[in-house]
Amino acid sequence: MHPLIADRKRLALYLLGWSALALLLALLVMEPGRAGLRAALLLVLPPVLVYAFVCLAAWYPTRAMPPHRARLLPLVATHLFAAAAMAGLWLMLFRMWAAALDTLRGTAFTDVIIRRSLVLVVAGVLLYLLAVTFHYVLLGIEREVDVRSLAREAELKALKAQLDPHFLFNSLNAISSLCGSNPLSARTLTTLLAEYLRKSLRVGSAEAITLSEELELASSYLAIERVRFGPRLELEQDIDERVRDVRVPPLLLQPLVENAVTHGVAELLEGGVVRIEARREGDHVRIAVENRCDPDRPPRQGHGIGLDNTRRRLGAFYGGAAKLTIVDENDRFRVDLTVPYER
Amino acid sequence: MNDEVIEVAIVDDEEPARAIVREFLADYPQFAIVAECVNGYEAVKAVAEHKPQLLFLDIQMPKLDGFEVLDLLDAPRPEVVFVTAYDDYALRAFQVHAIDYLLKPFTAARFAEVIAHAEQLVRMRAGQPLTELTSTIAASKKPLQRIAFRDGGNIEVIPVQRIDYVEAQDDYVHVYSRGTKHVKQQTLAELERLLDPARFVRVHRSYIVNLESLARVEPYAKDSRVAILRDGTRIPISRAGYERLRGLL
Numbered sequence: 001m002h003p004l005i006a007d008r009k010r011l012a013l014y015l016l017g018w019s020a021l022a023l024l025l026a027l028l029v030m031e032p033g034r035a036g037l038r039a040a041l042l043l044v045l046p047p048v049l050v051y052a053f054v055c056l057a058a059w060y061p062t063r064a065m066p067p068h069r070a071r072l073l074p075l076v077a078t079h080l081f082a083a084a085a086m087a088g089l090w091l092m093l094f095r096m097w098a099a100a101l102d103t104l105r106g107t108a109f110t111d112v113i114i115r116r117s118l119v120l121v122v123a124g125v126l127l128y129l130l131a132v133t134f135h136y137v138l139l140g141i142e143r144e145v146d147v148r149s150l151a152r153e154a155e156l157k158a159l160k161a162q163l164d165p166h167f168l169f170n171s172l173n174a175i176s177s178l179c180g181s182n183p184l185s186a187r188t189l190t191t192l193l194a195e196y197l198r199k200s201l202r203v204g205s206a207e208a209i210t211l212s213e214e215l216e217l218a219s220s221y222l223a224i225e226r227v228r229f230g231p232r233l234e235l236e237q238d239i240d241e242r243v244r245d246v247r248v249p250p251l252l253l254q255p256l257v258e259n260a261v262t263h264g265v266a267e268l269l270e271g272g273v274v275r276i277e278a279r280r281e282g283d284h285v286r287i288a289v290e291n292r293c294d295p296d297r298p299p300r301q302g303h304g305i306g307l308d309n310t311r312r313r314l315g316a317f318y319g320g321a322a323k324l325t326i327v328d329e330n331d332r333f334r335v336d337l338t339v340p341y342e343r
Numbered sequence: 344m345n346d347e348v349i350e351v352a353i354v355d356d357e358e359p360a361r362a363i364v365r366e367f368l369a370d371y372p373q374f375a376i377v378a379e380c381v382n383g384y385e386a387v388k389a390v391a392e393h394k395p396q397l398l399f400l401d402i403q404m405p406k407l408d409g410f411e412v413l414d415l416l417d418a419p420r421p422e423v424v425f426v427t428a429y430d431d432y433a434l435r436a437f438q439v440h441a442i443d444y445l446l447k448p449f450t451a452a453r454f455a456e457v458i459a460h461a462e463q464l465v466r467m468r469a470g471q472p473l474t475e476l477t478s479t480i481a482a483s484k485k486p487l488q489r490i491a492f493r494d495g496g497n498i499e500v501i502p503v504q505r506i507d508y509v510e511a512q513d514d515y516v517h518v519y520s521r522g523t524k525h526v527k528q529q530t531l532a533e534l535e536r537l538l539d540p541a542r543f544v545r546v547h548r549s550y551i552v553n554l555e556s557l558a559r560v561e562p563y564a565k566d567s568r569v570a571i572l573r574d575g576t577r578i579p580i581s582r583a584g585y586e587r588l589r590g591l592l
Contacts (some may be wrong), residue, residue: 017427063566110363125390126493161513164485165428166428167431168430169446169447169448170360170428170448171446172358172360172448173360173363173428173447173448174357174359174360175448176363176448176449177359177363177366177448178359178361178362180363180366181362227359228357228358228359229356229357229358230357230358232356265557266356266403267405267406268403268405269382269384269406294405294406294500296406296489296500296501296505297502298489298503298504299504
């Protein structure tokens with residue numbers, strides 16, 4: 001539903017704005033010496049207020065064609081075409097209202113309207129385009145709010161993810177056991193864990209980090225898991241040097257890598273590879289996280305919710321310019337992120 | 344008799360986790376490790392081969408988790424201490440009569456407690472197995488996602504979505520999957536309770552059918568019907584079974 005219709009106070013403000021426009025228009029159609037301002041307002045105000053509601057329809061095309069995604073030509077063409085149609089409707093509104101007033105009150109507004117048709121049509125087109133602009137501004141504000149709240153949410157989630165109790169407990173257990181058998185490894189693992197926690201806390205509150213930082217974080221995580229899983233967990237990275245500086249939302253890859261381990265490799269007797277790939281493809285960067293998985297796994301369990309979140313974060317951060325695709329094959333699971341090549 | 348060595352198997356898919364049990368256990372000469380297993384399959388085999396009296400058993404393992412391992416063991420099964428990083432299985436562990444539940448990471452003191460308790464129970468119960476629950480899997484709350492079968496040394500794990508139908512045979516169930524029959528000691532009623540009721544229907548006193556495998560239902564004689572599966576198998580439907588089926592379709 002349109003946000004203005006949902007909120008009475010805002011709707012009142014919006015209509016007040018249109019009333020001011022009606023006043024302006026009344027001054028325009030007023031013919032010196034013939035009708036007073038009151039009569040002109042009577043003629044102009046009701047159709048303008050109806051048109052105010054009609055213009056709320058601009059909500060749909062603006063949403064369907066956000067400026068950063070749509071091409072300029074189709075965008076302009078669509079809105080101009082809609083504006084022309086709306087202006088026709090607007091002129092008809094005036095004609096009908098004028099005719100009604102003429103029969104009810106014996107005025108001669110129809111003549112005025114016919115004489116002022118051109119001015120009215122131009123005004124109708126301009127007002128509709130104004131409404132389109134207004135809706136684009138609305139959309140921008142909304143996106144801004146969305147980006148912020150999603151970022152905050154991600155931050156919280158990241159915090160929770162860092163403190164995934166099982167990840168921590170398992171790591172602590174590994175440290176505890178290594179203290180006896182291999183104190184040196186115990187020390188290394190403690191350092192790895194501390195480093196991972198410090199890094200993720202630091203980037204968790206940043207708005208964006210470089211892909212390079214994000215990959216480092218994922219590697220730390222996997223290095224810790226590798227102490228537990230041993231040779232069962234293999235890592236492969238294939239990173240295009242040119243994409244290292246690309247900006248991404250922090251901890252974007254974290255849930256993907258975590259899934260790859262817990263739902264993928266950990267469920268395989270003989271283990272498998274988690275592969276992270278990042279390469280430039282034209283004006284985009286494709287980041288893939290792929291893992292082997294059990295062909296007998298129950299149909300998509302935990303994956304769903306985490307990936308939905310990632311998808312929403314991409315949407316909030318890149319505004320439709322990024323996408324997430326899933327390749328769910330028999331013994332392979334891959335998530336492809338395609339994001340704009342922006343540095 | 345009381346100084347006889349207690350044989351132990353350690354089951355965990357993570358080496359560090361096995362290492363700490365091994366290390367702590369070294370302080371107790373009355374215990375001897377006879378097997379270390381890196382997954383559930385190895386555990387079932389090792390228990391059959393070495394017949395240890397005590398198992399240190401991880402729960403989260405690939406393909407065959409700790410509870411599924413217990414389910415596949417012959418009676419009398421060894422005493423069990425669960426070792427896990429998850430505290431959400433404690434109730435289930437209690438229901439399958441585990442001796443104790445060690446939460447990772449644990450201290451040597453906590454381990455000593457467990458060992459004392461285990462030694463006492465193993466010596467006390469020696470030769471007189473506790474009354475088994477019908478199934479250790481039965482204590483789970485979520486619908487079953489896979490079933491493990493054991494035929495001698497051969498273990499097979501089948502995801503439930505691959506089951507076509509199940510037939511009751513006295514105390515056993517015959518589970519048919521893609522033309523192969525798997526046998527398990529379990530009652531049909533129990534299995535029915537464990538399977539997802541939205542996908543598996545008890546169409547007859549002796550049969551459960553996977554809706555995904557059902558091709559059509561045909562009338563058969565007066566007042567009775569028969570289910571035809573995708574592979575052509577015909578399964579009788581009782582009147583009550585038909586009501587249940589209709590409720591789902």
